[in-house]
Amino acid sequence: MNLNPPSLILALESSCDDTSVAIVRNGRQVLSNVICSQTDLHAKYGGVVPEAAAREHIASINDTLQAALDQAGCQLTDMDAFAATLGPGLVGSLLVGANTGKTLSLITGKPFLGVNHLYAHVASNYLESDLEPPFLCLLVSGGHTQLIVVDDYQSMRIVGETMDDAVGEAYDKVARLMNLPYPGGPVLDKLSYSGNPKAFRLPKAALDHPYNFSFSGLKTATLRAYEKANQLLPPDSPSEAKEALTADMAASFQHTVVETLFEKTVRCAREHGIDTIAIAGGVSANSGIRTRFQTYADSNPGTRLYVPKMAYCTDNAAMVAASAYFNPITDDIRQEVFSRAAR
Ligand code: KG4
Numbered sequence: 001m002n003l004n005p006p007s008l009i010l011a012l013e014s015s016c017d018d019t020s021v022a023i024v025r026n027g028r029q030v031l032s033n034v035i036c037s038q039t040d041l042h043a044k045y046g047g048v049v050p051e052a053a054a055r056e057h058i059a060s061i062n063d064t065l066q067a068a069l070d071q072a073g074c075q076l077t078d079m080d081a082f083a084a085t086l087g088p089g090l091v092g093s094l095l096v097g098a099n100t101g102k103t104l105s106l107i108t109g110k111p112f113l114g115v116n117h118l119y120a121h122v123a124s125n126y127l128e129s130d131l132e133p134p135f136l137c138l139l140v141s142g143g144h145t146q147l148i149v150v151d152d153y154q155s156m157r158i159v160g161e162t163m164d165d166a167v168g169e170a171y172d173k174v175a176r177l178m179n180l181p182y183p184g185g186p187v188l189d190k191l192s193y194s195g196n197p198k199a200f201r202l203p204k205a206a207l208d209h210p211y212n213f214s215f216s217g218l219k220t221a222t223l224r225a226y227e228k229a230n231q232l233l234p235p236d237s238p239s240e241a242k243e244a245l246t247a248d249m250a251a252s253f254q255h256t257v258v259e260t261l262f263e264k265t266v267r268c269a270r271e272h273g274i275d276t277i278a279i280a281g282g283v284s285a286n287s288g289i290r291t292r293f294q295t296y297a298d299s300n301p302g303t304r305l306y307v308p309k310m311a312y313c314t315d316n317a318a319m320v321a322a323s324a325y326f327n328p329i330t331d332d333i334r335q336e337v338f339s340r341a342a343r
């Protein structure tokens, strides 16, 4: 990349429901990473309302920018470049970060770097870590579930992906239909601590391709089993019995998801001759996933595991800065950024 070190990048992320601004040095050292979450706003609707999200980004972008500068002890003129997520995401939301970044670039005369949101999730593993390619990345978020072979900082291949729901989407939908609050991922994750993961036998999708995923059938099976188990509860059951059933369902769902992700990822790494595995995306905050992969890495000394810090799992601007540093794409999000392995 052309920037002369030390390269200080101010990045903006506003692709969905988090307004975030970060300042990162050399793609790894986080000086600030301020996240203004809209979760409470959208929780009452049970999901993200795009129009409301865009308006909220407009309301909070300047304060978030100022907080990031203050925390880092920097001024706009210290920056070597500005970066923002250009897609994929909600267009009204994306426009807020992208136009702010482009404006800052114009007024300071420093370059603007456009970032692909999925690249950014992969790059979250470079933050405050020594990770270098090659590695296999399991990307699990609200919109994507992919296995990505990262051959080099700027060369990535998708070798597996979901055929229907993304993992985070499945978590959110299952939680919603179980009348649990949004976002469902963290709620089900927490509930599963007190449940029995073997209480319900749920199906794992059998697919033609070993690295592809499908969570739609699991979602339906979970809801059917939950409804049936609820009907079998005697009408005068104490509320504790209902809570225990919900926890067992959450634990069984999570167990099936975790085992599916784990088995496919480890197989994919082995068959590609890769010994470094990274996990990224909002769902990488999941305690079951982190524990399962960590236990495996601990008992297989040849395997190196990288998992982002919690603050870098869900949407944040620090990962956008890392991505801008390591794989500065162009300003044109219309290009196909990943190559796809012939499958
Ligand atoms: O990466 P992200 O912040 O946004 C997208 O790019 O989609 O991911 C959000 C997703 C949501 O579906 C949320 O329910 C899920 O990540 N999530 C979790 C957990 N924390 C967030 N899913 C399972 N367990 C968690 N602890």
Ligand code: ZN
Residues within 6 Å of the ligand: 117, 121, 141, 142, 281, 282, 314, 315
């Ligand atoms: Zn994301």
